[in-house]
Amino acid sequence: MLKTPETTTAGEVSFAIHATEGTARTGALHLGRGSVRTPAFMPVGTAGTVKAMYVDQVKDLGADIILGNTYHLMLRPGAERVAALGGLHEFSRWQGPILTDSGGFQVMSLAGLRKLDKNGVTFRSHIDGSHHRLTPERSVEIQTLLDSDIIMQLDECVRLPSTRKDIERAMRLSLDWAERSKSAFGTQPGKAIFGIVQGGDIPDLRIASAEALSSMNFPGYAIGGLAVGEPQAVMLDMIETVEPHLPREKPRYLMGVGTPDDLIESVSRGIDMFDCVMPTRAGRHGLAYSRFGKVNLKNARHAEDPRPLDEASSCPAARDYSRAYLHHLTKANEILGMMLLTWINLAYYQDLMAGMRAAIAEGRFADFKAKTKENWARGDIAKL
Structure with missing residues (x-):
């Protein structure tokens, strides 16, 4: 177990590993706007807001960083407009770090509305049908206009299952776009750009992608193209395949993942950062x-x-409202029900991450993982 901090610094950005237990680790990513305690779950604020939540609520739950989306914000209200209004932090009133995803995943989902080539992608807006062009350089430009603290390279993500030919083509294209994205990013003090490992569910392609990106010396690395249709076992196998080929001293971000079980299993395999719409969408x-x-x-x-949902929860919505009332709000499709359940879910996710951080720091992560899974296996608290 590592007890003395291990730190890497790039400009004003640094990542410190404070403790480890096996492959699991806890530490902090330091950015110009603040520090992100890891492992970290980033609530998703796709269009400049975490749905059904006030920004102060999100902060009070313990979130150090949230996610915004390049595709949605470039279409509405527009990156240039956000920049003119002071950037996404001023616009949304979130003053901590923000990570923006590059738009690549959303463009992937628009298969019938896009045309891909080696230089970028042309697509029609799902809102009004207007035509747009997204290149690695333009994606970085948009994220810079938004004043993002962590910028993601533009990549091509393919759904699984896919053929080796399609997966390899997308992986090679994403590597080319990684170089172009990093060049376009240049030097931005206090901010970072992450490369994205692709390669689908094919181990040798994942390794090739990870090694090529590592040679580019990004401040951080993401694993993309998972949680796109493959079983959890495949996702975990790909994490285990990639992890030894990424720089140990750099942060690792698993994109778009996932369930509480996905989080705890991925942390045990060396992942530091996560985002997913699951807790807010479920709420x-x-x-x-x-x-x-x-x-x-x-x-x-x-x-x-x-009875309350969980009298021991850190969240007032879980402690102070009866199950009968939450059921009524849900059945009546009341907005308050959506707000309360979203609050409950994000609180649980942040508590889970805090629990993992403390357990790794104290050398009891294996026990924490076993007890957490045992509680899940017991089932709905209403049956107890």
């Missing part, structure tokens, strides 16, 4: 996450249950 659809697993508030058995 808008009547599903709550708790220390005893998932609770479907649409279920009729909650209709006359006066």
Whole structure:
């Protein structure tokens, strides 16, 4: 177990590993606007807001960083407009670090609305059908206009399963775009750009991508193209394949992941950062996450249950409102229900990350993982 901090510095950006247990590690990524304690879960604020949450709530839950999306913000309200209004931090009132994804994943999902070539992608807006061009340079320019603290390279993400030919072509293109993105980023004090490992579910392609990106000396590295249709076992295998080929002293970000079980398993394999729409999306659809697993508030058995969702939760919404009331709000499709359940879910995710950080620091992560999974296996707290 590492006890003395291990730090790497790039300009005003540094990453310190404070402790390790096996492959799991805890530390901090220091950026110009503040530090991000790792492992970290980044709430997703796609269009400049974490859906159904006030910005102060998100901060109070313990989130150090949130995510914004280049594709959505470039279309509405527009990167130039956000820049003219002081940047995304001023615009949204979030003063901590922001990571922006490059737009590549969203463009992938627009298969019928896009045309890809070696220089970039041309696509039609899903909002109004207007035509747009996204290149590695333009993606970095947009993220810079937004005043992002962590900029992601533009990449091509393919859904799984796909053929080796398609996966390798996308991986090679993403490597080319990584070089162009890093060149376009230049030097931005206090900010970082991350490269993205691609290669689908093919180990040798993942290794080739990781090694090529490592030679480019990015301040941080993401693993992309997972949680796109493959089983969890495949995702975890790819993490294990890639991890030894990424610089140990740089932060590692698993994009778009995931469930609480995905998080704890990925942390045990050396991942430092995560984002996912799951907790907020689930909250808008009547599903709550708790220390005893998932609770479907649409279920009729909650209709006359006066107990709180979890009296031991750090979140007032989980402690102070009855299951019957949360069930009623969900069935009535009331906005307050969506807000309360989103609050509950993000609180649980942040508590889980804080628990993992403390457990790694104290050398008890294996025990923490086992007990957490045991609680999940016991099932819905309402059955206890």
